[in-house]
Amino acid sequence: MTDSFAPALLNWFDEHGRHNLPWHHNRTAYRVWVSEIMLQQTQVATVIPYYQAFMHRFPDVHSLALAPTDDVLSHWSGLGYYARARNLQKAAQAVVKEHNGEFPRDQQQLEALSGIGRSTAAAILAQSYDIKAAILDGNVKRVLARYHAITGWPGQTAVLQKLWQFAEQHTPNDRIRDYTQAIMDLGALVCTRSRPSCERCPVQQTCLAYANNETTLYPGSKPKKTKPEKTTWMLILEDSEGRILLQRRPPSGIWGGLWSLPELDPALGEDELQQACEQQLGLSCGDPQRISGFRHTFSHYHLHIQPARMSAEPKNRVADDNHRWLHRDQALSLGLPAPIRTLLTDPEQTTLL
DNA sequence: GACTCGTGGGG
DNA sequence: TCCCCAAGAGT
Numbered sequence: 001m002t003d004s005f006a007p008a009l010l011n012w013f014d015e016h017g018r019h020n021l022p023w024h025h026n027r028t029a030y031r032v033w034v035s036e037i038m039l040q041q042t043q044v045a046t047v048i049p050y051y052q053a054f055m056h057r058f059p060d061v062h063s064l065a066l067a068p069t070d071d072v073l074s075h076w077s078g079l080g081y082y083a084r085a086r087n088l089q090k091a092a093q094a095v096v097k098e099h100n101g102e103f104p105r106d107q108q109q110l111e112a113l114s115g116i117g118r119s120t121a122a123a124i125l126a127q128s129y130d131i132k133a134a135i136l137d138g139n140v141k142r143v144l145a146r147y148h149a150i151t152g153w154p155g156q157t158a159v160l161q162k163l164w165q166f167a168e169q170h171t172p173n174d175r176i177r178d179y180t181q182a183i184m185d186l187g188a189l190v191c192t193r194s195r196p197s198c199e200r201c202p203v204q205q206t207c208l209a210y211a212n213n214e215t216t217l218y219p220g221s222k223p224k225k226t227k228p229e230k231t232t233w234m235l236i237l238e239d240s241e242g243r244i245l246l247q248r249r250p251p252s253g254i255w256g257g258l259w260s261l262p263e264l265d266p267a268l269g270e271d272e273l274q275q276a277c278e279q280q281l282g283l284s285c286g287d288p289q290r291i292s293g294f295r296h297t298f299s300h301y302h303l304h305i306q307p308a309r310m311s312a313e314p315k316n317r318v319a320d321d322n323h324r325w326l327h328r329d330q331a332l333s334l335g336l337p338a339p340i341r342t343l344l345t346d347p348e349q350t351t352l353l
Numbered sequence: 354g355a356c357t358c359g360t361g362g363g364g
Numbered sequence: 365t366c367c368c369c370a371a372g373a374g375t
Contacts, residue, residue, distance in 0.1 A: 042359090042360080043362070079359080081357080082358080156354095157354075193364095213358075253361085255358095255359085298358080298359065299358070
């Protein structure tokens with residue numbers, strides 16, 4: 001059976017596709033790989049400035065493998081999903097050590113690297129080596145769900161299996177690199193989430209959702225759940241020289257490996273902060289002052305951040321590897337979570353209650 | 354299979 | 365203001 005999907009798409013791509021993104025130039029496997037990791041769950045416009053700075057600081061896989069992890073994380077600060085940055089360096093070290101500095105041209109070996117799953121491995125093969133492999137990102141899911149009128153939420157395994165099946169079926173033998181870019185561009189530029197521009201679509205005539213005037217039904221929406229509310233204390237501990245205490249967060253969990261303000265158990269009352277702080281951090285502290293808090297929304301919960309300010313001096317020695325006293329501008333040069341950066345930057349957020 | 358992991362854009 | 369979701373992967 002002849003499938004007109006790919007030829008029509010490629011013709012459209014030649015004239016209307018995106019041919020000028022930063023990772024399209026000097027297209028090495030390393031540059032494609034970094035872009036693919038950054039683009040996971042992150043929009044192109046957000047990625048571009050981070051990508052430019054990252055490639056300038058880490059121009060090849062060796063510089064990334066050898067860099068201090070703090071340096072990698074600080075270049076990722078503000079992008080989110082920080083496990084991507086930790087996995088990126090881990091994979092770079094594996095490529096240097098186990099693959100002689102060259103990215104493998106094999107899907108299975110690529111997927112063995114940290115942070116590279118099925119779709120990302122396929123994207124690297126297609127984009128950098130022009131090797132046939134099917135991708136399935138958010139754009140492709142939306143295009144295929146509409147084109148084939150696939151009901152159900154793509155998070156369900158059965159739906160995902162159908163999508164992968166069609167993704168592989170449509171993938172042509174030639175011009176893999178262009179086809180991979182083309183189907184993503186179609187999703188990003190024409191087959192958009194809301195108000196798709198079907199009049200400009202190259203595969204409109206064979207699209208089931210369009211034929212039935214049902215583009216809004218696909219892909220199916222995910223079941224909604226109410227997000228729980230969590231609360232935490234964030235401490236601005238300032239010494240007599242005006243420096244602030246920062247602590248490195250554990251390698252896993254929220255904001256893993258980043259620097260942030262010290263946290264205390266939200267169950268503690270305001271009057272218990274001083275004692276808890278002295279015990280847990282080995283400081284001598286003044287009276288706590290509440291600062292106006294704010295709410296930060298995550299994918300799965302809301303976090304109410306209540307900041308408190310205290311004057312503090314180290315009693316014996318707190319200068320371990322995971323704590324640093326820094327002035328405000330020095331602190332901002334570290335890898336900080338976005339809400340903490342806001343807290344330290346925005347004077348409005350440091351109003352006394 | 355269900356959770357976890359971030360941040361910003363758009364409706 | 366609130367919700368969904370974006371070039372997904374790991375546990």
